[in-house]
Amino acid sequence: MDFLRNILFVLSLLFLSVPAVAGSIGSSFHSLTGKIQDAVSDSVAVDENVLIDAAIAYADSIADAISLDEVVVTARVKPIVFKGDTTIVNTNAFKTRDGAYLEELVRLVPGMAYDKESGVLSYNGTPISEININGKAFLKGDKSMALENLRAEIFKQIKIYDKSSDEDMFLGIKRKSGNNFVLDLQTEDEFNGSLMTAAGVGVGNRDRKNAELRSHYFRPGGDSFSLSLRSGNRDMTTLYKKNRRDALSLHLSKDISDKFFVGADLMYGHDRSGSVFSSADESYLPTGDTFSHSTGMNSNKNRRLSANLNMRWTIGRHTRISLTGDIQNARSTIISEGRRASFDADPQLPTVDPFAGNAYGQIPDSIKVNDISQSSTGVNDNKNYSLNATLTRKLNKHGTAIVISGGLNNGDRTGRSFSESDTRYFRLRGHSGLDSVLYRHQYNITPSESRSRTVGLRFTQPLSAEMRFELSYRFKRTREDYTRNTYDLSPFFDPEAALSPATLPPGYESAYVDSLSNYSFSRIYAHEVQAVFMYNSERWNADATFTAEPERRTLDQKTGIMQADTVRSSVSLIPRLSVQYMDKDWSFGMTYDGSTSQPDISSLLSLTDNSNPLYITRGNPRLKAAYRQSLSFDGRNSPLGLSVNIRLSNTINEQTLAVYYNPQTGGRISSPVNINGNRDANLYVSYFKFLKSKFLISGSFSGALRRSVGLINEDMDEQPKRSVTRYRNTGGSGTFQYMSGIFNIRTNVSWLYSHSVNQLQGISEHQSEYAFGLAPDINLPFGLCVSTDASYSLRTGKNISTRDFNQLQWNAEVSWRFLKKRTATVSVRWVDILNDRNNLVRHSSSTGITEYYDMQVGSYFLVSFEYRFNKEFMGKKEEAQRAQERQF
Template identity: 20%
Template structure:
């Protein structure tokens, strides 16, 4: 076990302090000058409380006593948490000053007339600290030691009031103070997130914040275990958290330069408590159940300031949910390790490396039915399938940061991944109506995709404040090789009973797809003053593709015969340049950005399989840039921004030849297609009222698309007297989308009761084409959710939930049928704690759906109930035995409906969801205090990283 050397250093310093005091008594009269100097040196090296106060940092200037000086300090509690809202009084012989601690507990007095004064610091619920200070009169700036306030001994329970808000809204960051959200011992991070305003945590580990999904996780400002959010929040213990931050991340370059382009991704950052930043954590969980269910996880971590060593592994066989709409459904067996190492080597070099391996095997048996629409009529279908997929993935990521000097910074980030997959399926597809045919058969495929790349970022900061220049370059390469065998029997009908032909289709398809991308991005910032600046940027993004697909017919003897008309070989490249200029004003209350970006593009391509036909396209766009943010306080702010982005057609959409590589769906390109252009407006408002513990957040958006590229489908006769689909492409106008979401939450009775109301509404208006006929599809989606969390005492947790969801789709296609699906969902989960020490737990969750608008033959209103009992052992409750029962009533048979405007698909997937599981968990952790260096506690950045 490793222990930090700061303990020995502190003991040595205190020992020296003690010797110094003895010498002072003996030699005071003989060597007063020497002893004063010695005592000053000793206090600079050691000392914690008021008796061992080190002298403040002083900034001296030549000459005698100064008429005025500045006094700087910070207020914190005994756990090291910075305390905002404390009252600080400074009294000299001539005057008396008063102020409050602000962001990060800081306070400042300017114009202090004397270096001899009395400092009084107080806050509600804490003991008042009084210090008498006699400092140097020749110092113009005096930085005091942190003032530590202790909780009053007569305060009831753990209720403390420190005047600081639980939620703070900063530019691009929402910050929560974890200490205000109480959870039980040995809880994980996801339990804390469930109590915080604006968060929703799914049973599958997905996390949304104010209606938007979070994509990755960081620990103290750095990517953690490859950014795997789901695994991290289930394994990291809640008691290490100091703050939770939700960050709008525009990338490394934007973080360093302040120049933001494009749309951000939402990132969760966890900053650790100072006293939980040096230590070891171990969590082991093993479970076994019937129906071949099992679940095993191991989590090991070493923390020592900026050094992180984490090992995470697991294997399980679980329910995968319902298929359809891009989801595979069925049952999943998955597992694999993840490794993460992060450390700082001195003040200049930082590394962060992660490796992960994962295997994922999915088996599913699904049934679906629905219809497809055409202006000629409607085709109904009934499908069934049995699928097996096996995937293996390796990922390696490495970051090297080099602080060359105070003006130059370099970051290098190589990456590598390897993916392999094997898939097989058997299926039946019975179609009636406009198209009448039966397809039965099977498919098997295998593919491999190695990929590698690297990114390099360099920044230079000039002597003039805020002036900087940077360059970012990246290269990525991937090579996908895929083999696919299709063996189908297609039966064609001339009427409801009579067949016209049986066709056996046995084909082998070999595909190779190589993609390469290179990007470079230069920025330069020229400040006019501390509040305004000009920002210049230049980008080049180049992507090239080499695609080959060869199709062969397999005869009865198993021999392959290449079919040229079904093969497709083409190459193309797309190069985009961006030249931007932006003027930004940063004021205390508001900031504004206005600018413009010029975007010329070039698309080149050739199709070798059909006479080497070449295509060359150029285009030019001007994109305005507009951002505005107004800040009333750190709890209330409003922002609005506009962005525009062009969207070029793909090569297969503009190729001037007919592509029949899929004989059931030939594709005709349109060389006259124009690029689409997206206009996006987003506005956001956040307000947290401290005294009322009331939070209000809202977001609205509008999107308009010019020259939308749309499919123009038509059914044409095939060689067997039936119909097949032909696709061409056109530009259309009129597509627009609006929407918004809100979150209202109210905490009552010291957070024992949390009321949360969430809602969203989205409207889409899209223009489609069918047989050269334009038609309109509109969609309304409305959702309202109310989910209070009730924790009146240590024995009860009760969390009811109700939601109402409406999804309406209307189409002007003559053969279409409008849909209106309404779902009312009722759910509840909770826990009861029994016995002395609350060591025995009964937990449960139940959900019931009431669905209207689905066909009567597939409507499902399942009642799903899960329950468990749990017993904790030992004083720290760090060993747990659990018995769980899932889907007690065996009703987890939800139906998934997808309506794309051209038809409807309803899917039901096997779940095998009723099973029980017995599991054991062990939680171990040992902490060694806060990180220190040379006997002094290390300071921190705002993202939680420690300053070496």
């Protein structure tokens, strides 16, 4: 019944939208037949009864234009253009509701995706590393500030491309790195030179609140200023009463002169967040599976401050000095408590709140392995700063140049945590013959520091007008210190008083546990040698890069009374080849990437960490370096709106964990090992088409094949066996948009089928995910705007309850813009109207299946007020140009 109810609701919403679309289209058609545009004026209307006279006047205006000294012919701008490896989006083709933010505009562009929770912005599956405004970086490291604070109406164009470094741009080198894609926003002329300021406040039920202040200033050359203050919990949906985010961001970008540029960012954040969660796990073993259920609550408090500075000084035409610096200071406090139970047979408990009621008490002890209740409090302090300087010098007019660089990076981290746990083992017996119970009350302090220094030299030599050769060398020295001191606070434990890192008992130092403490000290000396050959012409771009990085590691480690020293020498190889062909309409590319990955220092520790008896880890000093390689092909056609990408990859000597399972305690011992056989293949095809400028149809198809290998066992005395899981994913999505500016509607459907087979157990899992979304909005007279969006999702498959994976998310908003120039806005937003949101996810891997549930706050509304005003600050040249435009 719930399924039918949700389907009928979405269909009814779509049905109600059809008359509005038809009315808007009919009105537009009638307007076109009753009005014509004059050749000189932008919007002079003529009535139908004088259509013939208007036509004659139009012909006369053409004759007058012929006699002019200059004739300007304009054509309709294409909404999206592929120009080489750059995608150009003309935002005027994407109509948004009044007052929409950049986030809403980005979602309308085919191929663009923004995950608000993780802050990941991507285009056709490729992550966007930073946002630029008029070619200059904007708030490095925080894309959400731009997407959620800048109005969509400010920008006339979006460019998406792989951005070269500052040194390459100064030398005129076009290099396709493949890992620095940016979203470059070009501002509208009418907003350049204006200080745009807005302040707003909102309040709602369920303790919802919001307050913000924004002020922005942009100029065409890249000069900009931005100030943003936000506080509230408007978009935080997890069930935790103290949820709140406070954020401050300050950005400045300024060309002091033609030779000197300064850019700076300052960001401060203070967050409180928490969640009530539960999960269910099924782990594969050679002769049978193990199961576990957990539930708990955690709360986080984070405070962070970061700042960066970027300066460039151009000395004449041949020399440039660049200086960049970063400072970060953060503290996080984490409090958690929960319960977890393990079984050697399926207990048939629900994923959501498994220990509620009498279900757990009715499970026979014969299938129970352990039952753990635990709580912990931890405080982590992180401090980091870096400084880098670069000198770029052109040696002659042909392009020969050298680049000298140097940098340092210092980091300090201190973690302090207190944990207590009660573990009941059903398979072990104590002295009295009853189940064994382990009580642990520990305090850990883990100070660590890292220091690195680099110096490099790069030489570039043109071989011809199209070819260039580069040779570079870089030396890097890294030092890392890590210490963990563990104290057993059981003698000080008082059930009536809660212990925490802030209230440790006097004399706790005497409870130092040598066997659970360790220390490690490492040094790395690395030499990087790189050779690059580049070819750039009107249609061809190619570059071949080969990097060799020999390094020497020394590692001193101590755990308890055991001590070991390790010296390791290795060579990392990083080859890369990229070839791209471009003509007027088509673009083809092929890229090969290879990289050697050395094991982490912590993975090479030969000692055992048994601070948690159920999750013991061991290092492996015999680990080999892993080599990852990928081969990708891509093609694009601008007139067809078609993009295709194929990617193949595999890893040699993949670093994974061998897991040893103890059937008596339910504990696991893991150790890193090398393994082969991991590989995957991916296909992505996207298409879009504009119809009569107001209709947009877009779609995509994706397919993936993946083979994943793990090592598991069910007896501590046996060697682990290979657990191979094969995955197959197939999916598609389609979007229809109608955008008139007055009425806009967006509908989207998607489908994803996943199938996995574990060869060790012969277990086959499959699931299908369906989603349908509808988002209409209409701009009414007198500044009224009504918008709503509904999304329905359904998941089906093996051992999946449709009731648990079936939800309808419906939101609505009404806003009114009033006063002169509509500078004031009152809005009411209702989120999750049907109170149907859930956060239940399912994931499968080579070692098992996991389901995770995060409790949501439910339906709520927010009433907001915002006031905006603009003030122009222009130079004399800009004022004269603006006056001339108005007169024309």
